[in-house]
Amino acid sequence: MRNHWRIAAFALVVAIARDARAQTAEIDATVIDQQGRPVADAVVVAMPSDPNVRLPAKPRDDVVDQIDKQFVPKVQVVAVGTAVTFPNNDHVRHQVYSFSPAKRFELPLYAGVPAKPIVFEKPGVVVLGCNIHDWMIGYIYVSESPYFAKTRADGKASLTNLPPRAYIVHVWHPQITVAEEKTRKTIDVTPGAHAEVAWTLDLKPEASIRRAPVPGQGRRY
Amino acid sequence: MTKQDSCPPAADCARGAGSLARASYPVPARIALSALFLLAAFGTPAQAEWLLDITAGATYDSNLTHAADTPDVRRDFAATFDASAGQFFAMTGNDGVTLTANARGESYVRYRGLDLAAIGASAVYRHKFGLGWSAPWAALTANGSYDRYRSELRDGARFDVRAEVGRRFTESVDALVGMAYDRRYARNGDPEVPGIPGNVFALIGQSAYFQAGYAISERWLFSVNGAIRRGDVESTSQQGTAVFLASSAIAEDPAFHDSRLYAYRLRGTTTTLGATLSLALNERSSLDLRYSYASTRSPQDLEYRSHNADLLFAYHF
Numbered sequence: 001m002r003n004h005w006r007i008a009a010f011a012l013v014v015a016i017a018r019d020a021r022a023q024t025a026e027i028d029a030t031v032i033d034q035q036g037r038p039v040a041d042a043v044v045v046a047m048p049s050d051p052n053v054r055l056p057a058k059p060r061d062d063v064v065d066q067i068d069k070q071f072v073p074k075v076q077v078v079a080v081g082t083a084v085t086f087p088n089n090d091h092v093r094h095q096v097y098s099f100s101p102a103k104r105f106e107l108p109l110y111a112g113v114p115a116k117p118i119v120f121e122k123p124g125v126v127v128l129g130c131n132i133h134d135w136m137i138g139y140i141y142v143s144e145s146p147y148f149a150k151t152r153a154d155g156k157a158s159l160t161n162l163p164p165r166a167y168i169v170h171v172w173h174p175q176i177t178v179a180e181e182k183t184r185k186t187i188d189v190t191p192g193a194h195a196e197v198a199w200t201l202d203l204k205p206e207a208s209i210r211r212a213p214v215p216g217q218g219r220r221y
Numbered sequence: 222m223t224k225q226d227s228c229p230p231a232a233d234c235a236r237g238a239g240s241l242a243r244a245s246y247p248v249p250a251r252i253a254l255s256a257l258f259l260l261a262a263f264g265t266p267a268q269a270e271w272l273l274d275i276t277a278g279a280t281y282d283s284n285l286t287h288a289a290d291t292p293d294v295r296r297d298f299a300a301t302f303d304a305s306a307g308q309f310f311a312m313t314g315n316d317g318v319t320l321t322a323n324a325r326g327e328s329y330v331r332y333r334g335l336d337l338a339a340i341g342a343s344a345v346y347r348h349k350f351g352l353g354w355s356a357p358w359a360a361l362t363a364n365g366s367y368d369r370y371r372s373e374l375r376d377g378a379r380f381d382v383r384a385e386v387g388r389r390f391t392e393s394v395d396a397l398v399g400m401a402y403d404r405r406y407a408r409n410g411d412p413e414v415p416g417i418p419g420n421v422f423a424l425i426g427q428s429a430y431f432q433a434g435y436a437i438s439e440r441w442l443f444s445v446n447g448a449i450r451r452g453d454v455e456s457t458s459q460q461g462t463a464v465f466l467a468s469s470a471i472a473e474d475p476a477f478h479d480s481r482l483y484a485y486r487l488r489g490t491t492t493t494l495g496a497t498l499s500l501a502l503n504e505r506s507s508l509d510l511r512y513s514y515a516s517t518r519s520p521q522d523l524e525y526r527s528h529n530a531d532l533l534f535a536y537h538f
């Protein structure tokens with residue numbers, strides 16, 4: 001008799017979970033470049049097309065590491081209000097800064113983990129640099145919408161647990177040549193469905209400062 | 222006017238060289254020890270960044286003798302090697318000091334007398350005027366080395382000090398201008414002419430220079446450089462009235478296996494223009510093709526030109 005109750009409770013939990021899943025939807029995004037190659041580190045954002053929809057506020061903590069004098073990950077996506085820490089995992093000191101309108105800040109020369117994280121309150125792209133190692137460049141995409149994902153090496157990304165409704169989806173990448181608004185697409189997702197969306201981006205060469213040596217020209221730091 | 226009267230710098234050079242020659246302990250040991258001392262003194266592991274740079278390759282010089290007349294011109298290829306290790310100390314976000322010790326070698330195909338082994342040290346202080354990669358910067362550099370050649374006439378210490386300012390204008394374009402003072406001490410050189418010193422390679426000069434780089438793509442970088450140097454130069458040639466009258470030191474130069482050739486120290490202005498094409502193999506290494514053209518004008522209408530090309534592999538850690 002006791003086992004029957006257990007089985008019934010388990011069945012109820014499974015049913016609720018299945019129902020909950022059936023109430024959400026997914027968007028599978030694919031991003032390729034003009035040569036048909038998959039584009040990694042593209043940020044895909046879904047924003048409800050109805051401006052009156054109240055977005056769940058989910059600020060959380062996140063991290064941008066510094067490893068081997070590089071920002072890791074090079075592109076990080078966070079929701080508005082997220083507090084980001086910048087641990088320095090190198091044996092040398094870094095001085096992380098940004099001049100971007102979305103967030104201007106400077107972490108004076110430090111080793112280890114800075115005492116306070118940086119909170120990103122405004123949506124937009126924040127370009128990161130290190131004042132000691134000029135070639136270090138990183139990006140934090142601060143999204144107004146909590147529904148976002150970043151493409152993997154295969155150029156694919158999945159936005160999961162989306163409430164079924166119409167969305168405007170758009171994409172951004174550090175090397176994108178067009179305004180982010182021009183990549184907008186409207187998708188209506190239904191409960192339990194997998195919507196698919198794809199972009200072919202025209203990418204410009206990466207604007208990065210060369211790290212490789214040039215004989216006789218010394219180190220510029 | 223006597224020969225000695227026409228040579229005030231040479232007198233200084235001779236005195237400088239003489240005092241150095243009298244120093245009983247080899248300069249290389251002093252340079253290396255000084256570098257080690259500085260490294261140890263600043264060596265705070267949490268702040269220091271270890272640096273290792275290695276460059277190896279081949280070089281061609283169209284006028285090794287720096288001769289004005291074609292019959293005296295000697296050209297050759299050499300294998301080259303350069304390694305430096307040291308530390309970078311970020312004192313503040315805007316100030317940094319780099320201290321390195323280095324070793325350098327050259328081995329020629331025909332003129333083995335020019336084969337070189339050198340050790341030295343370098344110190345660079347750099348200040349950045351602001352935040353970000355586009356902030357202008359200024360640097361003060363001191364380099365010192367002891368050069369030992371197979372042909373000992375050229376043996377001696379050398380040092381230079383430099384002041385540079387530069388700026389990166391975009392991620393792809395940067396430039397610098399600088400001024401340098403260089404001095405080379407000659408330990409050897411028997412006087413060939415009474416009253417005229419034989420330390421031909423005791424040289425002093427001042428330069429102004431520029432350098433600009435353009436990253437064509439993520440992997441390719443093209444840079445140009447130029448310099449004007451005024452001061453002492455060395456030219457090896459057969460005896461002649463013009464070069465004799467213009468010279469402030471003379472010595473027999475055995476490096477070129479030709480008993481007719483003598484080394485002369487002259488005053489001169491050298492203009493150098495160069496270009497480098499660099500292919501980044503990855504973030505730590507590159508393959509580089511470097512070319513430079515140099516033209517030196519000296520009194521008595523003496524003028525010599527040289528072309529120099531290098532193919533180099535560079536690695537840094």
